[in-house]
Amino acid sequence: xxxxxxxxxxxxxxxxxxxxxxxxxxxxxxxxxxxxxxxxxxxxxxxxxxxxxxxxxxxxxxxxxxxxxxxxxxxxxxxxxxxxxxxxxxxxxxxxxxxxxxxxxxxxxxxxxxxxxxxxxxxxxxxxxxxxxxxxxxxxxxxxxxxxxxxxxxxxxxxxxxxxxxxxxxxxxxxxxxxxxxxxxxxxxxxxxxxxxxxxxxxxxxxxxxxxxxxxxxxxxxxxxxxxxxxxxxxxxxxxxxxxxxxxxxxxxxxxxxxxxxxxxxxxxxxxxxxxxxxxxxxxxxxxxxxxxxxxxxxxxxxxxxxxxxxxxxxxxxxxxxxxxxxxxxxxxxxxxxxxxxxxxxxxxxxxxxxxxxxxxxxx
Amino acid sequence: xxxxxxxxxxxxxxxxxxxxxxxxxxxxxxxxxxxxxxxxxxxxxxxxxxxxxxxxxxxxxxxxxxxxxxxxxxxxxxxxxxxxxxxxxxxxxxxxxxxxxxxxxxxxxxxxxxxxxxxxxxxxxxxxxxxxxxxxxxxxxxxxxxxxxxxxxxxxxxxxxxxxxxxxxxxxxxxxxxxxxxxxxxxxxxxxxxxxxxxxxxxxxxxxxxxxxxxxxxxxxxxxxxxxxxxxxxxxxxxxxxxxxxxxxxxxxxxxxxxxxxxxxxxxxxxxxxxxxxxxxxxxxxxxxxxxxxxxxxxxxxxxxxxxxxxxxxxxxxxxxxxxxxxxxxxxxxxxxxxxxxxxxxxxxxxxxxxxxxxxxxxxxxxxxxxxxxx
Numbered sequence: 001x002x003x004x005x006x007x008x009x010x011x012x013x014x015x016x017x018x019x020x021x022x023x024x025x026x027x028x029x030x031x032x033x034x035x036x037x038x039x040x041x042x043x044x045x046x047x048x049x050x051x052x053x054x055x056x057x058x059x060x061x062x063x064x065x066x067x068x069x070x071x072x073x074x075x076x077x078x079x080x081x082x083x084x085x086x087x088x089x090x091x092x093x094x095x096x097x098x099x100x101x102x103x104x105x106x107x108x109x110x111x112x113x114x115x116x117x118x119x120x121x122x123x124x125x126x127x128x129x130x131x132x133x134x135x136x137x138x139x140x141x142x143x144x145x146x147x148x149x150x151x152x153x154x155x156x157x158x159x160x161x162x163x164x165x166x167x168x169x170x171x172x173x174x175x176x177x178x179x180x181x182x183x184x185x186x187x188x189x190x191x192x193x194x195x196x197x198x199x200x201x202x203x204x205x206x207x208x209x210x211x212x213x214x215x216x217x218x219x220x221x222x223x224x225x226x227x228x229x230x231x232x233x234x235x236x237x238x239x240x241x242x243x244x245x246x247x248x249x250x251x252x253x254x255x256x257x258x259x260x261x262x263x264x265x266x267x268x269x270x271x272x273x274x275x276x277x278x279x280x281x282x283x284x285x286x287x288x289x290x291x292x293x294x295x296x297x298x299x300x301x302x303x304x305x306x307x308x309x310x311x312x313x314x315x316x317x318x319x320x321x322x323x324x325x326x327x328x329x330x331x332x333x334x335x336x337x338x339x340x341x342x343x344x345x346x347x348x349x350x351x352x353x354x355x356x357x358x359x360x361x362x363x364x
Numbered sequence: 365x366x367x368x369x370x371x372x373x374x375x376x377x378x379x380x381x382x383x384x385x386x387x388x389x390x391x392x393x394x395x396x397x398x399x400x401x402x403x404x405x406x407x408x409x410x411x412x413x414x415x416x417x418x419x420x421x422x423x424x425x426x427x428x429x430x431x432x433x434x435x436x437x438x439x440x441x442x443x444x445x446x447x448x449x450x451x452x453x454x455x456x457x458x459x460x461x462x463x464x465x466x467x468x469x470x471x472x473x474x475x476x477x478x479x480x481x482x483x484x485x486x487x488x489x490x491x492x493x494x495x496x497x498x499x500x501x502x503x504x505x506x507x508x509x510x511x512x513x514x515x516x517x518x519x520x521x522x523x524x525x526x527x528x529x530x531x532x533x534x535x536x537x538x539x540x541x542x543x544x545x546x547x548x549x550x551x552x553x554x555x556x557x558x559x560x561x562x563x564x565x566x567x568x569x570x571x572x573x574x575x576x577x578x579x580x581x582x583x584x585x586x587x588x589x590x591x592x593x594x595x596x597x598x599x600x601x602x603x604x605x606x607x608x609x610x611x612x613x614x615x616x617x618x619x620x621x622x623x624x625x626x627x628x629x630x631x632x633x634x635x636x637x638x639x640x641x642x643x644x645x646x647x648x649x650x651x652x653x654x655x656x657x658x659x660x661x662x663x664x665x666x667x668x669x670x671x672x673x674x675x676x677x678x679x680x681x682x683x684x685x686x687x688x689x690x691x692x693x694x695x696x697x698x699x700x701x702x703x704x705x706x707x708x709x710x711x712x713x714x715x716x717x718x719x720x721x722x723x724x725x726x727x728x729x730x731x732x733x734x735x736x737x738x739x
Contacts (some may be wrong), residue, residue, distance in 0.1 A: 129670070146656065163599050175542060
């Protein structure tokens with residue numbers, strides 16, 4: 001599938017409308033959804049405001065001055081600069097949308113009202129559910145992780161709650177918007193009327209964090225960050241850290257793997273017992289990790305079916321054998337930044353990957 | 365309901381727990397006919413994890429199972445029995461999609477892998493969701509939820525600044541939650557292609573890759589710049605002037621994102637109850653939000669949107685992550701009891717008669733109870 005024409009979405013045209021005044025976390029979601037469609041072969045026209053999408057200047061930055069964030073989120077797209085404050089700009093946009101299957105935009109965008117009525121199916125990204133009536137409420141990635149209950153789950157109970165790294169609120173919403181737009185395309189393709197799609201970051205974050213609500217509903221007590229009292233914790237090893245993870249049925253294998261006689265104490269034989277004596281449990285586990293490398297730990301743990309997780313940084317992932325073997329990280333020759341590597345779409349389709357084209361330069 | 369996006373599509377669902385079962389649930393919510401295959405000898409582990417009591421039929425009362433398996437019909441067929449395998453192969457001829465997240469090789473050994481089923485049905489879209497993907501040296505590796513926080517890179521950037529990395533933990537298992545949001549869309553793309561070309565596809569999803577994909581810009585930056593900083597970042601975010609969670613006078617936490625640094629914000633929050641501080645900050649155009657817990661989410665029906673709904677028995681169910689034409693989830697049937705629809709589906713799709721159904725039941729190929737004790 002190296003030829004765009006043979007890619008699954010090559011019959012479809014999408015318009016992504018960027019409005020610089022919309023909060024960043026919403027715009028990133030829109031760009032991710034459209035990028036996935038573009039990598040799958042759709043003709044995606046990214047309509048940028050005068051001066052370009054501000055994400056072109058957003059960190060992390062690349063050595064030659066480009067934005068890694070922009071390059072990741074805009075692969076395989078075309079770009080068109082339009083001033084939507086002008087009548088001619090809006091007319092040009094209307095012409096594009098007339099010919100398109102899908103138009104993606106955000107709820108607070110100046111052109112949202114018009115685009116909702118377009119012939120192309122609207123895919124709209126918002127911060128909050130319609131029930132909140134909060135289309136102009138200030139919002140950020142952190143605010144959504146807080147509202148969705150995710151921050152409450154991460155960190156030490158007596159210290160401040162933590163966000164999960166990355167643009168998780170934006171990207172989970174972007175993945176959702178991609179699935180929504182595929183549902184719309186599937187309907188169009190069979191001659192059905194396609195439904196308008198609306199995705200809010202706040203709803204997606206709660207949906208992802210569903211165990212908080214289900215746990216609270218079941219027991220009356222919300223799950224929350226347990227830090228040093230959690231069953232799964234991170235332990236230092238010789239060259240980094242490893243996440244200690246095992247299921248109830250994997251405990252005997254875990255105990256055998258560590259081989260410390262203290263773990264044979266009956267108080268550790270049940271899950272409840274391990275939770276009650278968690279500090280002691282981890283004190284008995286820790287020495288085994290301290291003198292081993294992540295690679296050694298992963299190898300011997302996997303041999304016994306124990307799912308310990310060595311912690312790798314994004315830089316280390318570039319060297320990961322599994323990723324190299326699967327070709328997950330594509331090489332992309334960029335006209336200015338040179339040779340870059342980045343994750344491809346995380347699917348292999350009949351064994352083929354979807355190598356991305358570099359993000360478009362800003363056309364005057 | 366003939367006009368829904370996936371009306372007319374049938375899914376053979378081997379999905380377990382969240383990653384697989386939720387992908388099928390999302391297809392079902394879009395109008396597909398989902399038939400979930402379990403076995404008396406191997407239940408969806410969510411039936412067991414969510415066990416609430418020891419009484420008769422306990423396997424049909426798990427809240428976790430109910431959360432992710434609405435809008436499905438449930439079949440129990442023994443995958444290890446050659447007769448059960450034969451029935452499933454017959455069913456596959458009547459399906460458009462297979463979703464599975466078994467460990468690699470399990471379905472192949474049962475003669476139910478993609479190669480076997482494609483020979484019977486070339487239009488079949490086969491979604492294989494696994495920890496590491498279907499190829500590569502780590503394809504047989506086991507993982508459980510937060511294993512993939514660690515190996516995907518997410519944990520390396522999560523945590524208090526200057527301290528050790530952190531995982532999302534067993535009450536979140538973040539990497540498990542996001543896979544279906546992507547996989548469902550890809551399955552729909554492949555179904556659309558199969559309808560047009562008559563050719564199905566093998567879709568190989570690695571959950572670890574999906575999690576790493578969410579750090580695309582970090583991996584890209586690291587590939588170009590060895591000095592790119594990679595360590596736990598607290599609540600900060602590159603390009604954001606100041607951002608953190610601040611404790612308020614009532615002990616509650618407020619998340620605040622500032623466009624310009626303001627050293628007084630900590631004291632400001634400490635001096636006010638959270639809701640007062642929140643109102644003041646929002647009034648100034650500052651992005652602020654309370655750090656809510658599960659009970660807050662249950663109470664706030666406006667914030668919930670369409671993410672939580674109740675089925676006909678009053679049980680709480682995971683709703684939709686999006687809405688189509690403004691609508692949330694329509695629950696046409698609650699999560700099935702084990703084997704609830706086995707006979708119905710075998711009659712309807714395969715034309716089995718009562719004698720055949722009785723024979724399958726008598727020989728233990730089909731069942732409505734677990735056939736082994738503690739699963």
